[in-house]
Amino acid sequence: MSDQALPLATAPVPEFAARAVRTGGSPVRDILALTARPEVISFAGGLPAPELFDVEGISAAFREVLAQAPRQALQYSTSEGDPALRAAVAARTTARGLPTDADDLLVTTGSQQGLTLLAAALLEPGDVVLVEDPCYLAALQIFSLAGARVVPVPTDDEGLDPVALDELAARERPKLLYVIPTFQNPTGRTLGAERRAAVAEVAARRGLWIAEDDPYGELRFEGEPQRWVASFPGAEDRTVLLGSFSKVLAPGLRLGTLRAPAALRRACVIGKQAADLHTSTIDQAAAARYLAASDLDAHLARVTDAYRERRNALVDGLAGALPEGSRWNRPAGGMFVWATLPAGWDASALLPEVVRHDVAYVPGAPFFAGRPDPAAVRLSFVTHPPQEIATGLRRLGAALAAARRAG
Template identity: 50%
Template sequence: MTVPETTAPFRFPVAGRYAGMASSPLKSIFDLAAAAGVVSFAGGIPDPELFDLGTVTAAYDWVLSHQGSRALQYGVSEGEPELRVQAARRVSRTLPTDASQIRVTSGSQEGLFVVAEALLEPGDVVLVESPTYLAAVQAFAVHGARMVGVATDDDGVDPAALEEAIRTHHPRMVYLIPSFQNPTGRTMPLERRRAVAEVLLRHEVPLIEDDPYGELSFTGVVMPPIASLPGMAERTLLLNSMSKLMSPGVRIGWIRGEGPVLETLAVAKAAISMQSSVVDQLMVARYLETAELDAHVRTVSAVYRERRDALAEALAPVLPAGAHVTRPEGGMFLWAALGEGYDAQEMLADAVAAGVAYLPGWSFFAEDPDRSTMRLSFVTHSPAVIAEAIGRLGEVIARHGGR
């Protein structure tokens, strides 16, 4: 065989939808989190010391002892029946649901991709909060959609701005994170949820409601999803995940929906990954059946509240005058806007050199990014580590002031 002579290395042709995407934003988060000697606030990475390891181990042991052959076999695209029953039971606490309305995914991240695969055509418009979850923007964008950011305030998306955006752009769907939003930590009050639902109902626009953080409440109050409001269940796909409640390493989540779209979701799921890991599905089903997940979530939420307080208190004296910082009542993230004259992306290299990492906020905007913003996760580190690291970050912020 003759190999042609060439001076250039071979390059695979890349689909246009991935052109320019040299790295995933999620990969960047994990790279920052793994950097040696760096205290990272970049990713929503749970403290492994808080994992319910003994109970999870017992659930795996039971599955492999009692359902071993089945657990190691192929499964069905819709999800294993036991898990769908348990998922429906949890969703039913705020929205009546049966197992037939559940489609299992490998975490809610895959759920977003499944939704995009099932619903979006190239050129479709998706309305999103400004800012919004960066990996959702990526999942929709690679399917050819155009994201349009809708104005927000401290209560979430502005209903009047949402209505105007619907009239102007005629979107395929609206994507929202109403509870402890990523990246801002904001939560929509009930009246705001009702106002948003009224807009969506009036214009007959579907809602993709992402709720991976809603149970991580620091007050004990878990807000009902928008999907639970009158008229919204049939026009909402509600995404949940076990990643933030039990373990992110077990990639299990689900989509709750109604009607013929459920079959389309199953077809899309089969095309993407055939099915989610059967052994993990059966383990999660066993865990939800036998473990005290609510007690575990209360324990974790109490720790996260203490760490939120530590981060907020450490940031207050080091931020410039006029900076705006959220104080979330749950979830994993705090959002800081430093204000005019600051560029969080330009500042990041100096911060990492000082041993501190965060995620610049510009990547969370579908358009018109505020480059002075940063997202910081408070869940990974102890209050003492947080205080020391934010002191170093404060020195970096002070050096960048007025640039």
């Protein structure tokens, strides 16, 4: 027998799952990577203004937790989440008009994990999910990875069309409807009370779950708060309410909550045990301490005052930056303005020229689950102060003018 080893016969490694192959990356994340240069004024990412973070209050909360209960804060925790944090969130939710107990809530690693857990608990491959068109990009990724068939529901300037929702629910027999009713991402639109009631009625009559995502609801600049869809007749036993600390406190904490009926919540808890066991113990404890020791509402008032000024700077300056015939809205809160360039303009094709002028936006086309609108643009106003927004709009106007001349 020869001492020389024989070549090892190998077979190809198995292929990726089809759902992983068909699910693309986030265009927003790709654009953020392209515009990371400090000289770029970016309207692309929905990044909360870092100078508005309550660094002192959050730092104090971490220090107190580590001083008073370090062994507990650095230990494993329950999958359901810190009891004090759940109690604090339940009290805020109840005060906003939706009676909630601590045991109704699951703490998640950001509200996006809540949607992922919900998809895992509810969706089999091929199940139909209805979404607003356009829709939050990460939700489309989550449903694609779950193997769901995503069906878009038409929208107008007032948000989701309940008549179209009813027709699609009757035809497609969906299991789930996903909505951001307040200051929606990407459009900034808010559903009125009549449409919210209609959504609840359709869900009850047609037999589907509702995932109500509310990351922006407390960032209101004007007008009266809207009731959650979960509070309307017919929706109470079939709505999952997703909350987030990312926009009201700090996104780096990666803290969210999921409020759901008991059986579904338990299924999500099991999913969380399989995903990451529990959300960061120390981050939860610090958030609970912050809510107990600091005035979150006062902090939110400072944030919304600043964001209102930035919203005004962006919206009031768009007429001088976008070509004649463009349209845009004026959201009453949140983080985003939705604009549409004139017919024939392609926001994706224009983006390289825009970035060369050290400014950026997100083309609207990737947000559509149905036929995309190439002229749509999402603009975030929260990251930069008004004077930088004005500079960015001048750059944007120059870039679009240069593209028009070149075309």
